[in-house]
Amino acid sequence: MARTRKGRDISGWLIIDKPAGPTSTAVVNKVRWAMDAKKAGHAGTLDPTATGVLAVALGEATKTVPFITDALKAYEFTVRLGVRTNTDDAEGEVVQTSDLRPDDEAIKEALAGFIGDIEQVPPQFSAVKIDGERAYKRARDGEEMELAARPLFVESLLLIDRSDEDHVTLEMVCGKGGYVRSIARDLGEALGCHGHVRELRRTWSGPFDAADGLTLDQIDEMAKSPELDAHLLPLEQGLCDLPEVKATVEGAVRLRNGNPGMVIGQDVEYGDECWASLDGHAVAVGRFKAGELHPSRVFNT
Known part of the structure; x- marks a missing residue:
């Protein structure tokens, strides 16, 4: 006999502005607890170190998750030039360095090569499955893998700031399946100087904006209250496209x-x-x- 899942039959979307630290799954579990919901899921994983919009679907809204996953989304991220890491972000070990620092014009010219329908190889430390096992598990054991390139549509990729010669801030609008860490890594290789992601924020995803998201502190404060229920968006918003x-x-x-x-x-x-x-x-x-x-x-x- 199947176990009856506890919780309320509540449906809709709750938009979270995820902080750096927790996994996307941990955020979903907190929302499920706070809403006392039977069922919850999210529309697009964010790495633990990443921040920004994480759209959490509750109840029947989980059936609309694929449409948000397929929608365009925007990221703002800072690339550290001159250093490549084994994880392609600031959490990893340094594996290559360079003293070369391209100027802004060279960076803008290189960015043009990442716009449109492109192919990108996922990071070694990613959730891609190799023979049924996650790539990051093999990478932790020191294994070097040949990961197959995957298609990605990039609508735009812009240089929006350069705080110093080592750091550039970019804004990308893309389709599903993109790895921002791969963009940073491949941009560094195209420029001949290496690179990795230092900071990453998803600013919007489909119809949902990080500026409208609740913080985890707010979730704790309003947990299991009508006040939190009032922030629930209708499941129809997941069908806007x-x-x-x-x-x-x-x-x-x-x-x-x-x-x-x-x-x-x-x-x-x-x-x-x-x-x-x-x-x-x-x-x-x-x-x-x-x-x-x-x-x-x-x-x-």
Whole structure:
């Protein structure tokens, strides 16, 4: 007999401005406890040393996580020039150094090569799986691995500050699957001077902004109170990049049972992925075909 998960059937998004230190999983666990929620997850891991927006989905909102993961997101990060580490960030051991310090024009020229559809190799210390085992576990044992390059779409990559000759601050807008540490490492190699990430902050992810996020101290202060519930955003915000169609009452009943249901939509074409609503509430996500939505995800709210 399956164990019944304790907690409230509560659904929506809670936006956290993650501090440096805790893992993304630890933040999710704290939010689940504070909201007394049965189910929680996050839309995109941040390294423990990274800060910024961590969107935590509760209940039925967890079904919309892939759409936030796929959305564009922005990072502001500082690269330390002249030093490469084995982790590609400031936590690792120094493995190479250089006295070369490119000027701003050389950096801007190199950044142009990282815009568009690129291929990047994940850091040795990453969660990529090699024969079923996380790469970082093998890296901790001193193993050097050949990690396969992965595609990444970079919409923009800009030099926004240079505090001194050793440090440059960059802003990147990119799609899913990007490793900022790999960008810093590869930029350093392109410039011939090495480099690693010293500081990293995710400023926004899809519709969610770090400036609107709660701190962990605020989560502790408002835990298990109506005040914290008031900060919960509707799960529909996780669907903002998909077109919306309106379900008929009969169509909504069919959709909730996992069957194609009649919907009314504008500016949607045959085969488009979209979400159906009834009275403003999400019913299902699916493909629009000949006046019906064929559901792939159904919301039980």
